Amino acid sequence: MSATDVTLLSAAAAARAVQRGELSPAELFQAYRAAAAADELNAYLWVADEAQAPEAPAGAPLGGVPLAVKDLFCTAGVPSQAGSRILEGYRPPYTASVVARLAAAGAPLLGKTNQDEFAMGSSNENSAFGPVLNPWDRTRVPGGSSGGSAAAVAAGSAPWALGTDTGGSIRQPAALCGIVGLKPTYGTVSRYGMIAFASSLDQAGPLTRDVTDAALLLAHMVGQDERDSTSIGFPGEIALPRSDSLAGIRLGVPEELSGAGVGIEPGVLDAFGATLKLAESLGATVETCRLPHAPHALSAYYVLAPAEASSNLARYDGVRYGARVEDGGLVGMYTQTRSAGFGPEVKRRIMLGTYSLSSGYYDAYYGRAQRVRTKIAEDFASAFERFDFVVTPTSPSVAFELGAKTADPLSMYLNDYCTVPMSLAGIPAISIPNGLSAGLPTGFQLCGPAFSENRVLEAAFALEQAIGFDAAGARSDGG
């Protein structure tokens, strides 16, 4: 096989080829290494060099298929900067549990991918290291915050990638780049070694070319980790999906997240509607459901996530690692270091979070937002009494032009409108490519109750087969 042929294989197919002895893992690694090194989308902040090609363990289930990893996962001796100037050049002394777990299963580190600074953003324009370009149209954003991971997988320079999702940071860029993105149930994947944005929401997940790859990668990500007290692992195993039917499956379509007048682009709504029809043709029933508190999810999210972030980001103080700007005294050093090190969006959220946790405001903001969060989880729980899954468009729009929303944070925040409720509820949600609108990918989101990953993957797989999405558009442009 030629180097290009090799990179055309899905990750699962490449792993099978290695296991059958048809493909050498070294050859596979070099092909991707070369592709990543030649990346023109600014998707990578670091790429392994040729000498770093690791030996995949013999018979490893992931077959030595290399993995692109979002910058915010700590990787020993390799820059892990969370897309921030304040961690420029920082090389951690240890490796994140999930990265180590995947390496042990035969997915060696290919490169570190660009992202919005500290995972705060929906366009990847908040990276201190420049924006990532959307492989479908290089004048447009790839989504965020896992924009580098999504663009790399879509463009074919990585077979699969690791991202994190706090309010949509895996699903939204997956949708905008025409790939699969899965946010697992909170607690199934260890957070140890993930540079934190909002601890109670952050969850690692796969960004892949298809649903099968997502299942295969996730199968080796889940598991309890004694280093993460909030990790609970996954009951049973993640299986590779094989169903081509949705017979008997009840899909709930929430008015609040997909109705007319909630601000979803017509083209995105059309594609969503078409897939609902397809679902019915596969045997599913489609009915409207209610998530009455979902319209408040974004407001609650933008209180809770910045509150946790304001505390999580306090450690970047110039004392022990990362950037330091001296200014004579201690307070001056803190101020100068953090002023120079953080970008505007990060500063905005630190301010928001600091304010909402302040004495006298806590109950009105943080306390109330927590109550909304509980209500949203209850909404989903009652929806799942009637429905197997709740489905929505992933993102209200297709990929937008670079710079289109940078001056308006609120319109940028609306990108997460359909993805934030699932994050607050801690439930698994997948985005699969759902056809094109004006030549750009749209995403179809499907979520289920906690730990329903296997059923979510089965349903997503059946839809994927029926949709028959053509991802070639991401590889043709400038390829």
Added chain:
Amino acid sequence: MDYEPVIGLEVHAQLLTQAKIFCGCSAKFGGVPNHHTCPVCLGMPGVLPVLNKKVVEYAMKMALAANCRINGECSFARKNYFYPDLPKGYQISQYDEPLCRGGHLGDVRIHRVHLEEDAAKLVHAGASGRIHGSDASVVDFNRGGTPLAEIVTEPDVRSAAQAREWLTLLRTTLRRLGVSDVNMEEGSLRCDANISIRPVGSTELGTKTELKNMNSFRFIERGINAEVARQEALLRDGGQVVQETLHFDPRTEAITSLRSKEEAHDYRYFPEPDLVPVATSVEMLAAARDAMPELPAAREERLQALGISAADARQLAWRTELGDYFEAALASGNSRVGVQSLANWVCNELVARVGEDDPNASKVRPDALAGLVALVAAKAVTVGNAKLVLDRLVAEGGDPAQIVEAEDLGAIAGGDDALEPIVDAALAANADAAEKIRAGNMKAIGAIIGHVMRETKGRADGAEVTRLVRSKLGL
């Protein structure tokens, strides 16, 4: 107008677990700076805390000892503030769901006990030794993340002396539990005092000040006294106490303001999302209760019931090793030993000789001391000579009866014919004293007794000598 102080104490006790509270690093004091560290206790990006279960176990023992109500579930919170000794920019502590509330130790009620991590140690280079005016500061993270239990009392303390006494009880209790080595010099016990004063008879609380981080019981007593005096002078001059945090300098006795109420931190507490709530099970409680040793307060009561004086009972109960020594001596089986006289010998004579050291590590075996006290009770050796025997036991150990025998220190028995001629000789040699005694001045008998003691090398019984003198002088 007379004022009374109203004092509440906040004590931080470092728990003596092997590992830190949220990582596996050694919690041992000292060590090469920054060697007891890992990514977790250095607050590296991406790390997460994992609660050391031993810390909960130790704190539960402490709470049970202070008769606290242990909550079925407790949780951690983040206390946010910037300081170089705080690597994450927040301290993991407990806020609205502490390990326990309520309780009492001795005569002071406990408000709450909660768990938290210690900050690292800052070392300031420069003449002042404090951060103000230092040339540079360096951080030793060995201490960062060691487990602390913070014990907050109700404002039940009414004097500096009572504060010191209660802290002594607390220290002994913690030491007895084996949950803290309560060493103030090494910082494993630290104390802040909230101090206000009010007119005697009033039940309202005055404005309080907080006196920070006093690192010895003596300083605490002096610090509180100095602050109470400052507040009294202020009120008597028509001034008002301002709520503020104060620092007491034990060298100069000066009290300086660290920060006013307006400058107080807003710690922005919120639930720690990286940890799950801790459920304290019935089994955990039962295990902690079963492992509970007899505590100083209970021991004090039991010893008093044996007939030991209040002062000696407290000393024996509050100095665990001294109490253990005493009980070993008592149990050595010499039925002629009076409980109180044995207590006297342990609390006074032995303590005078071994000081603060553990008497169990001395050369005086508990049964040897009991034997010596029995010899005194049987009048086989005088009190004065028994002290010489004790000196010998302290220096060399051995058996008291053998020492008495070998050194010829045995008492000359009361009816012994040997004593009469010596008394006669003493009266003859001290004719002046004899006259004075005859004239009713019994003080003069000292010279006679002294003479006899010299002649007998202290073996004579003082009371017997007195009896003989009186009879010979016809009194």
